[in-house]
Amino acid sequence: MTTATRRSPAVPAAARSDWEDLLSPTPDPEPYDSAMGAALPAAARRWLDHAVAPGTPLRRRVEMRQHGQLRLGGRWWAFRSRQALDPLRGYVWPVSTSLFGVPMVGVDRLHGESAEMTHRLLGLVPVVRASGADLARSAAARAASEICWSPATALDPSVRWREVSDTEVVALVPVGGEVHECTLLVAGDGALPGGTTRRWAQVDGGPWRWHTFGARTLAEGTFGGFTVPTRVVAGYGDDYAGEGAFIQLMVDAVTHR
Incomplete structure (x- = not known):
């Protein structure tokens, strides 16, 4: 494992407009009352x-401000990151x-139906540059799967729900012109041990196709009245938290706007 810089990355100039738009304050946020979820x-x-x-x-x-490890080429590499997220519209992830x-x-970003990945050595030499419909779908x-960090999105009228059992529920989340079915596992106390969705992706250099994408929550924390995951391992396939894992993420700070 390598060590990453201790400083959070800057938001690239080309992504600042999307960053600011995604973090524009939620208009007229209502105070939460348990009765709001009566139909769920x-x-x-x-x-x-x-x-x-x-x-x-x-x-x-x-x-959010985050740090963790990414698995690339069979090795784990330490990273630091920031994120602007509105699950229904997209994200910017420097x-x-x-x-x-x-x-x-580098930066990964989605805004509406447009997505881009750009990563540069020394901030100059491109090593990853991708865009297009496949990346946007992924x-x-x-x-959609990151609704766990934005619980208020669960009450948006565009998000539909399907009951599976007392400990499993499916959120149907519209993003990028498609509806994504996100299965959430819910413990007896209401915490989220994990969840899965189908994700269009290239895995290990293979072709674009649908894969199981899942995450396991290892810890949670409370920020400004919201309790959200703070330590997560995620990846592809049936063993997404083991052999299929490609990211171990720790969340250091969360601000809801």
Whole structure:
């Protein structure tokens, strides 16, 4: 494992407009009341009551500071990142790491139906540059799955719900022109042990196709009335938290706007 710079990466100039738009304040956020989820399946209601303290303004946009490890080429590389997130509209994720001692900075972003990945060694030499419909479809599934960091989004009228059991519920989240089915596992106390969705992706250099994309929550924390995951491992396939894992993420700070 390598070490990443201790400083959070800057938002690239080309992504600043999207960053600011995604973090524009939620208009007229209502204070949370448990009765707001009365029409939702029991597991979804239990999650919301756990995740949102009574009276908390239902702010949907999220700014996070993070660190962790990414698996690339069979090795784990330390990184630091920031994120602007509105699950229904997209995200901007600036990230910094170091490959064999050479600093690399980049940004993954989705805004509406447009997505882009750009990563540069020394901030100058492009090593990853991608865009297009396949990437946008993949990024939209990521945004939908990150509803766990924006519990207020669960009450948006465009998000539909399907009950599976008392401990499992499906959120149907519209992002990027498609509806993404996100299965949430809900513990007895309302915490989220994990979840899965189908994600359009290239895995290990293979072709674009649908894969199981899942995450396991290892810890959670409370920020401004919202209780959200703070330590997560995620990846592809049936063993997404083991052999299929490609990211170990720790969330250092969360602000809902």
